[in-house]
Amino acid sequence: MDVNDELSAAAWRKATKSGSNGGDCIEVAPLSGGRVAIRDTESPGQAPFVVTASVWDAFVDGAKRGEFDF
Numbered sequence: 001m002d003v004n005d006e007l008s009a010a011a012w013r014k015a016t017k018s019g020s021n022g023g024d025c026i027e028v029a030p031l032s033g034g035r036v037a038i039r040d041t042e043s044p045g046q047a048p049f050v051v052t053a054s055v056w057d058a059f060v061d062g063a064k065r066g067e068f069d070f
Contacts, residue, residue, distance in 0.1 A: 001032060006037075
């Protein structure tokens with residue numbers, strides 16, 4: 001399947017703790033081949049980042065360990 005087709009049919013989700021105001025959040029969607037699409041909730045029409053599973057796992061691990069200044 002073409003990545004654009006996958007993105008239009010993607011099941012986007014965001015963290016339940018992100019609140020309902022929609023600001024300062026990201027949404028993620030699983031894609032084929034273990035890839036993950038990432039987009040900003042404030043700009044859902046912008047092209048998302050598409051990363052490999054290993055890049056996504058490293059990001060999540062770093063976020064859990066407080067490596068980023070969010």
